[in-house]
Amino acid sequence: MTPLLSVEKLHKAFGALKVTDDISLDARAGELHAIIGPNGAGKTTLVAQLSGQLHPDGGRILYDGQDITALDMAGRVQLGLARSFQITSVLPGFTVLENVALAVQARSGSSFRFFRSAAAEAGLNEPALDFLRQVGLEARTEVLARNLSHGEQRQLEIAVALATEPRLLLLDEPFAGTGRQDGAVLLSLLESLKRRLTIVLIEHDMHAVFRLADRVSVLVYGRIIATGTPADVRANPEVRAAYLGEEEAGVGA
Amino acid sequence: MSDAAARRPRRSGLGLPTRHMVAGALFVLLAALPFIATAIGDPFLVVVFTRILVFAIAALSLDLILGYGALVSFGHAAYIGLGAYCVGILSRHGVTDLGVHLAAAIGLSAIFATVTGAIALRTRGVYFIMITLAFGQMAYFFFVSFAAYGGDDGMSLAQRSTVFGSDLLRDSTTLFYLTLAILVGFYVVASALVGSRFGRVISGTRENALRMQAIGFRPFRYQLVAFVIAGCMAAVAGVLLANQAMFVSPAYMSWHRSGELIVMVILGGIGTLIGGVVGAFVVLLLEEWLAVFTTHWRMGLGIVLILVVFFSPGGVSGLVQRLFGGNR
Amino acid sequence: MTNLLILQLLNGVQLGILLFLVAAGLTLIFGIMDFINIAHGVLYMVGAYLMATFVVITGNFWLALPVAMAAALLFGLLLEYTIFRRLYERSHLDQVLATFGLVMIVTEGVRMIWGSTPLSVPIPALLSGSIPLLGIIQYPVYRLAIIGTGLVVALGLYLVINHTRTGMLLRAGASNRPMVSALGVNVGQLFAFVFAFGAMLAAFAGAIVAPVLSVDSGMGASVLILTFVVIVIGGIGSIKGAFVAAILVGVVDTLGRSFGPILLQMVMDPSAASQTGRTLAPMLIYILMAVVLAVRPAGLFGGRPA
Numbered sequence: 071m072t073p074l075l076s077v078e079k080l081h082k083a084f085g086a087l088k089v090t091d092d093i094s095l096d097a098r099a100g101e102l103h104a105i106i107g108p109n110g111a112g113k114t115t116l117v118a119q120l121s122g123q124l125h126p127d128g129g130r131i132l133y134d135g136q137d138i139t140a141l142d143m144a145g146r147v148q149l150g151l152a153r154s155f156q157i158t159s160v161l162p163g164f165t166v167l168e169n170v171a172l173a174v175q176a177r178s179g180s181s182f183r184f185f186r187s188a189a190a191e192a193g194l195n196e197p198a199l200d201f202l203r204q205v206g207l208e209a210r211t212e213v214l215a216r217n218l219s220h221g222e223q224r225q226l227e228i229a230v231a232l233a234t235e236p237r238l239l240l241l242d243e244p245f246a247g248t249g250r251q252d253g254a255v256l257l258s259l260l261e262s263l264k265r266r267l268t269i270v271l272i273e274h275d276m277h278a279v280f281r282l283a284d285r286v287s288v289l290v291y292g293r294i295i296a297t298g299t300p301a302d303v304r305a306n307p308e309v310r311a312a313y314l315g316e317e318e319a320g321v322g323a
Numbered sequence: 324m325s326d327a328a329a330r331r332p333r334r335s336g337l338g339l340p341t342r343h344m345v346a347g348a349l350f351v352l353l354a355a356l357p358f359i360a361t362a363i364g365d366p367f368l369v370v371v372f373t374r375i376l377v378f379a380i381a382a383l384s385l386d387l388i389l390g391y392g393a394l395v396s397f398g399h400a401a402y403i404g405l406g407a408y409c410v411g412i413l414s415r416h417g418v419t420d421l422g423v424h425l426a427a428a429i430g431l432s433a434i435f436a437t438v439t440g441a442i443a444l445r446t447r448g449v450y451f452i453m454i455t456l457a458f459g460q461m462a463y464f465f466f467v468s469f470a471a472y473g474g475d476d477g478m479s480l481a482q483r484s485t486v487f488g489s490d491l492l493r494d495s496t497t498l499f500y501l502t503l504a505i506l507v508g509f510y511v512v513a514s515a516l517v518g519s520r521f522g523r524v525i526s527g528t529r530e531n532a533l534r535m536q537a538i539g540f541r542p543f544r545y546q547l548v549a550f551v552i553a554g555c556m557a558a559v560a561g562v563l564l565a566n567q568a569m570f571v572s573p574a575y576m577s578w579h580r581s582g583e584l585i586v587m588v589i590l591g592g593i594g595t596l597i598g599g600v601v602g603a604f605v606v607l608l609l610e611e612w613l614a615v616f617t618t619h620w621r622m623g624l625g626i627v628l629i630l631v632v633f634f635s636p637g638g639v640s641g642l643v644q645r646l647f648g649g650n651r
Numbered sequence: 652m653t654n655l656l657i658l659q660l661l662n663g664v665q666l667g668i669l670l671f672l673v674a675a676g677l678t679l680i681f682g683i684m685d686f687i688n689i690a691h692g693v694l695y696m697v698g699a700y701l702m703a704t705f706v707v708i709t710g711n712f713w714l715a716l717p718v719a720m721a722a723a724l725l726f727g728l729l730l731e732y733t734i735f736r737r738l739y740e741r742s743h744l745d746q747v748l749a750t751f752g753l754v755m756i757v758t759e760g761v762r763m764i765w766g767s768t769p770l771s772v773p774i775p776a777l778l779s780g781s782i783p784l785l786g787i788i789q790y791p792v793y794r795l796a797i798i799g800t801g802l803v804v805a806l807g808l809y810l811v812i813n814h815t816r817t818g819m820l821l822r823a824g825a826s827n828r829p830m831v832s833a834l835g836v837n838v839g840q841l842f843a844f845v846f847a848f849g850a851m852l853a854a855f856a857g858a859i860v861a862p863v864l865s866v867d868s869g870m871g872a873s874v875l876i877l878t879f880v881v882i883v884i885g886g887i888g889s890i891k892g893a894f895v896a897a898i899l900v901g902v903v904d905t906l907g908r909s910f911g912p913i914l915l916q917m918v919m920d921p922s923a924a925s926q927t928g929r930t931l932a933p934m935l936i937y938i939l940m941a942v943v944l945a946v947r948p949a950g951l952f953g954g955r956p957a
Binding site: 121123142143144147148152153155159160161162163164168171172173175176177179180181182183184185186187188189191230231233234 | 524
């Protein structure tokens with residue numbers, strides 16, 4: 071069975087600095103594949119290339135057998151490859167409901183409609199409300215996104231990503247900056263999404279990764295040094311030396 | 324800091340229903356103006372206010388892209404000029420019908436806006452401002468050196484546009500009502516537009532363009548369409564201006580005019596649509612009023628501008644709101 | 652024909668040099684401060700008026716020039732301190748609005764002080780007259796002096812930008828603003844310096860062009876737009892780009908106006924050609940700008956995408 075996403079020999083350099091150094095990896099349909107790495111390992115640059123925000127210098131990205139290396143971000147989203155951002159990225163002046171409704175709108179019909187009120191369109195609001203229920207924000211629909219707590223903005227971002235009806239969800243450090251309580255909410259949210267979607271989770275937070283992931287890849291200095299089940303990766307001496315040692319306690323091994 | 328973050332156009336002013344009520348009241352009051360003018364024996368008032376309404380239309384159209392799209396276009400007066408020259412040039416060649424004038428103005432502006440917008444919208448921030456300004460000046464210099472149609476001196480019209488062969492618009496009151504009707508029509512259309520699917524994409528892009536791409540939109544084409552719509556509306560204002568003044572001149576499209584349109588939108592309250600209309604009244608009446616005291620009235624306007632930027636983000640409506648504790 | 656070409660080429664270069672002097676400061680202000688300054692053109696105008704005034708007062712061109720420059724520098728610092736300083740952190744829209752207001756204030760102020768009749772400044776005796784170039788062509792010495800002065804200033808700027816610590820900071824700041832504050836530099840002082848220096852360069856351009864143009868209150872606006880075109884073509888924040896683009900714009904504009912009608916005569920009758928040429932020539936530089944932008948949206952030497 072061909073993987074939903076496969077990355078072949080991806081290269082990206084900023085000057086002499088190889089931020090993505092010959093990376094190959096894949097995500098099988100339905101799995102949650104986590105990519106972990108210390109700060110500066112090139113995680114964000116990798117997400118940017120997978121999502122189409124940044125173009126690689128070399129290599130290919132295949133999605134569902136189709137070469138999407140040259141496709142822009144919007145094009146990839148339309149194919150079903152959605153992403154979340156590390157630094158929360160919502161429309162601050164839009165309400166929670168409007169944020170999600172706009173994502174629904176992107177998938178349903180033309181947006182060159184000039185006269186009918188979008189706020190009154192049940193075809194946008196009802197699905198949007200549905201996605202908000204899934205992330206537990208249904209009580210906050212009329213709040214401006216800028217007035218949400220940090221954890222709630224995280225939830226909203228996932229609702230927006232879901233509303234694009236993705237088959238593959240690319241999550242860029244969703245746990246960054248969340249407290250214990252918000253983190254727990256997010257963790258159970260991601261658990262509920264597992265299996266329904268293929269998820270590529272880029273993360274620094276070890277605890278969450280080892281609980282959720284089917285497979286883990288370890289990224290260090292722009293290279294994947296190991297890929298395997300959480301148990302394999304945890305036992306890998308090279309990984310321990312390069313990365314896990316410092317966070318042993320956090321993993322709770 | 325992005326423009327969008329600095330000024331929060333939506334929801335920052337009066338609430339939506341209140342705004343429509345203010346607009347409605349204003350339009351009703353304007354409809355009564357010719358009677359008032361007759362009553363107080365000052366028919367010239369109708370002429371003055373026709374001119375103000377024309378700029379209100381142009382400011383309204385600019386607010387569509389400036390307020391809702393955060394596109395700081397510094398060349399918007401070019402469209403007023405294009406509209407006005409369509410009247411002037413066609414009339415010179417014996418084509419006096421208003422319908423033809425409007426169609427030509429809208430068509431020409433659509434082309435100009437599509438070409439210049441496609442180039443300017445590939446850029447952001449200060450580039451966008453400078454490029455729109457430069458293209459506006461290009462149009463200005465084109466007509467300045469277009470000697471066949473008056474060049475720098477402009478051209479006088481022998482008569483106003485005709486409507487199906489009748490010279491209905493010779494009557495200044497009729498022209499006033501036509502202008503008012505178009506303003507009200509554009510206000511209604513623009514209000515629907517900003518609340519539509521299309522409008523949401525435009526204001527969503529203002530808030531966060533990257534986020535819009537991440538949900539599958541390519542903002543460029545929507546912004547371009549908005550840019551073209553705004554340009555066409557301003558061109559209609561230009562057709563009306565040529566009729567009101569019975570004169571067409573490159574001065575209509577100078578960068579000072581473009582700057583003044585921005586000033587109108589900001590002073591009246593950006594991102595409110597009616598704000599542009601109010602701003603046109605404020606600026607043009609302020610000009611008339613200051614001009615009574617001094618020939619150097621522009622200095623007064625300049626000082627007002629700097630004071631507004633320093634002390635009242637949100638313009639006049641922001642000021643009103645702060646004074647009377649608005650309904651945030 | 653060749654003679655005319657050389658003459659017009661020199662005129663074009665001279666216009667380009669002036670544009671460069673105005674654009675150099677402005678492109679740094681855009682690049683380093685991400686600040687849009689509509690009022691930069693009035694500094695050029697103020698420079699010309701100051702020059703006209705001090706030439707009358709001192710009766711000596713060479714004495715008036717440094718005095719006018721000192722006054723322009725003070726004026727720049729004053730504007731920075733009272734107005735611009737409060738705008739750096741504001742939105743582009745606020746900057747446009749406030750500097751547009753400033754244009755109105757200064758322009759009217761100039762009319763109040765000096766009236767609306769254009770002033771003129773005599774060419775200093777030392778630089779009057781023409782000299783022969785390539786045999787039969789005569790060219791005014793003063794215009795050659797403008798070109799020479801501009802080249803010297805450009806060279807000086809090049810040395811400052813590329814070989815001094817301040818220059819290094821400026822270059823770093825133009826491409827990466829957060830880095831400058833990370834280096835522990837007093838950003839406020841750097842901004843004030845860049846602004847005042849840019850103001851003085853623009854005023855210098857106005858001062859040295861005063862003897863060949865009439866000094867009037869509209870001169871700032873026309874040069875401002877050309878300067879914008881120069882900066883857009885050259886790339887924001889790039890002094891080198893500003894220089895190349897300024898010369899390009901100066902030459903294209905000048906040659907277009909003189910040769911456009913002549914070239915068009917090859918394809919249409921003379922009177923139509925002359926009219927069409929005169930109408931289209933002023934559009935050339937904008938078309939040039941559009942073409943450059945279509946190929947390189949960040950300008951010829953702009954590192955940062957717009």
